[in-house]
Amino acid sequence: MASEGALVVVTDRDADRAQAVVAEIGRSGGRAEARGLDVGDDAALAAEITGAASRHGRLDILHSHAGIQIPGRLEEVTPEQMDASWTLNVRSHFVAARTAMPVMKAQGKGSIIITSSNSGVQYDREMIAYATTKHAVIAMTRQMAVDYACYNVRCNALCPGFVDTPFNDGFKRQMGGRHALEEYVAHTIPMGRWGTPEEIAEGIVFLASDQSAFLTGHALVIDGAECI
Numbered sequence: 220m221a222s223e224g225a226l227v228v229v230t231d232r233d234a235d236r237a238q239a240v241v242a243e244i245g246r247s248g249g250r251a252e253a254r255g256l257d258v259g260d261d262a263a264l265a266a267e268i269t270g271a272a273s274r275h276g277r278l279d280i281l282h283s284h285a286g287i288q289i290p291g292r293l294e295e296v297t298p299e300q301m302d303a304s305w306t307l308n309v310r311s312h313f314v315a316a317r318t319a320m321p322v323m324k325a326q327g328k329g330s331i332i333i334t335s336s337n338s339g340v341q342y343d344r345e346m347i348a349y350a351t352t353k354h355a356v357i358a359m360t361r362q363m364a365v366d367y368a369c370y371n372v373r374c375n376a377l378c379p380g381f382v383d384t385p386f387n388d389g390f391k392r393q394m395g396g397r398h399a400l401e402e403y404v405a406h407t408i409p410m411g412r413w414g415t416p417e418e419i420a421e422g423i424v425f426l427a428s429d430q431s432a433f434l435t436g437h438a439l440v441i442d443g444a445e446c447i
């Protein structure tokens with residue numbers, strides 16, 4: 220987004236990670252700010268979004284991305300773990316979107332992108348908390364899309380497949396290690412490989428920009444055909 224000219228406010232619970240992204244953007248000539256933020260803290264999340272909008276006079280794009288993957292079947296996942304999944308995978312996106320919406324409505328334009336997963340359009344094995352919450356957040360995004368289309372605020376869900384980030388550490392343990400995970404990726408995904416962060420970023424920029432000006436309520440799956 221920075222390379223396309225956006226001023227990006229990068230937030231992460233780990234402020235050093237946000238800072239590292241901002242430094243990378245700066246080295247390539249883009250504009251960005253780093254902020255430490257735990258999106259599980261409703262008040263801090265809302266304050267961060269309204270603060271960004273008031274510092275810069277507008278808010279064109281919200282990409283709400285952080286999530287949590289707790290493995291297990293119905294009898295293995297505790298109610299507390301289901302609540303934790305809901306808090307990050309649905310509630311934080313709800314709080315972020317409801318804070319951004321009045322700013323975007325007043326502007327007469329905006330793009331809200333919520334990261335779900337291809338697990339939001341298919342059913343994984345032994346992942347009840349993840350699959351349930353990732354399906355739920357697509358439903359929420361589509362409901363937002365239909366309610367706010369008349370304000371020209373677009374709401375779309377991003378549904379990545381396997382990308383090799385630390386996010387998959389839990390799944391790697393569940394599979395029995397790195398080798399088993401690589402085998403899974405090679406044999407379960409029709410394209411036979413991981414997606415790259417750059418391939419996902421192309422989809423994010425598409426949803427953020429006017430390239431998708433008439434697209435709202437869509438779940439954009441980028442997964443090498445895994446979910447088919």
Ligand SMILES: NC(=O)c1ccc[n+]([C@@H]2O[C@H](COP(=O)([O-])OP(=O)(O)OC[C@H]3O[C@@H](n4cnc5c(N)ncnc54)[C@H](O)[C@@H]3O)[C@@H](O)[C@H]2O)c1
Pocket residue numbers: 230231232233236256257258259284285286287307334335336337378379380381382383384385386387
């Ligand atoms: N990597 C994949 O294969 C994959 C596939 C489908 C969907 N996703 C989705 O993408 C999102 C993140 O995945 P990723 O691959 O970018 O992970 P990642 O591990 O590369 O990065 C996640 C970042 O989120 C931050 N974070 C975690 N909890 C936070 C919180 N409460 N508040 C603020 N920041 C927090 C972490 O510090 C980390 O920097 C999740 O919503 C996940 O469901 C990932």
